[in-house]
Amino acid sequence: MSNQQRAILEVDQLSVSYGSFQAVKGVSFAVQPGEIFGLLGPNGAGKTSTLSAIEGLVRPNGGQITVAGFSILEQPLYAKANMGVQLQSTSFQAELNVSEIIRLFSGIYGKELSPAEVEEKLVEINLQESATKRYGQLSGGQQQRVSLVISTIHDPQLVLLDEPTTGLDPQSRRQLWDRIEGIKAKGHAVLLTTHSMEEAEAVCDRIAIIDHGRVIAIDTPEALIAAHRNDPDVISVSRKGKITLEDVFIGLTGRAVRS
Ligand SMILES: Nc1ncnc2c1ncn2[C@@H]1O[C@H](COP(=O)(O)OP(=O)(O)OP(=O)(O)O)[C@@H](O)[C@H]1O
Secondary structure: OOOOOOOOEEEEEEEEEEOOEEEEEEEEEEEOOOOEEEEEOOOOOOHHHHHHHHHOOOOOOEEEEEEOOEEOOOOHHHHHHOEEEOOOHHHOOOOOEHHHHHHHHHHHOOOOOOHHHHHHHHHHOOOHHHOOOEHHHOOHHHHHHHHHHHHOOOOOOEEEEEOOOOOOOHHHHHHHHHHHHHHHHOOOEEEEEOOOHHHHHHHOOEEEEEEOOEEEEEEOHHHHHHHHOOOHHHHHHOEOOEOOHHHHHHHHHOOOOOO
C-alpha cells in the first residue's frame, strides 16, 4: 500500500444523464483531507448534477464515487454517514424554531444533543438570541447559518455546499468563509460550488472549472492564473490591466451567456 494520504472524496469518470441528455461527461477529481475544493462553471455546466450524484440523489450512468473510502453506489449508508450536505431552506419546517430544528436534525443524524450542546451550536452560529424564533422568521443569512451548522452536526469528513454564500451580505459571507476554514482546520474536506470568483480565490485551495459536463481545468487559483495569463482570450477579457481568476474563467469558457 502506498503511503500517500487517502482522498476523502474521489470522483472517477462520473457521467450523469437525464433521459437522452448527458449533463456530466466523465468528470474526475479528488478532494484531500484539509482541502477546500471549488467547482466552478457557467450555468448548466453540470456542477449541481455532480454534487447530486455524490450525495446519492441521482444515479450516475457511469463512473465511481467514493467518500472516505466507501462507494456511494455499493455502500451508500457508510458513504453518507461521512458526508454533510447543506440543505436548501425549503427543507426545513418554517414553523419550527431554531433550537427545535437543531434537535430534530441531531436525532436524524443519530447524534442526539443535550440542551447544553444545542446551546453551544446556537452560540457557534451567533443565534443564541434567536433560539425561539421560528425558522420562517429568520433572515436569509441566518437561515444559511442554520443550514451550515446542521450539515456539520455529525462532524462529517466531507461537507458539500451548493452556492453557500449566494445572497449573503459581506459580513455573513466572511463569517461563513471562517466556518468553512474551520472545517478545513479539523482536517476535513469541503466541496463547494460558487459563481463568485472572488470566493473561489479567497477560500478554495484548488478548483475545477467545468463546462458542458467536462472538467476543462483543475489546479490552485494561483496556478490557473499563472498558466493562462498570456492566453489571448484571457487578455482580451481582462479589465484594468490585471489578470484575475474571472478573466481566466471567461477566457476558458467563452463570453456567451448560457441558455
Ligand atoms: N432533473 C433534470 N432533468 C433534465 N435535465 C436536467 C435535470 N437537472 C439538470 N438538468 C440539465 O443538466 C444540465 C446541468 O445542470 P446542473 O444543474 O447540473 O448545472 P449547474 O452547473 O449546477 O448550473 P447552475 O450554475 O445554473 O446551477 C443543464 O442543462 C440542466 O438543464
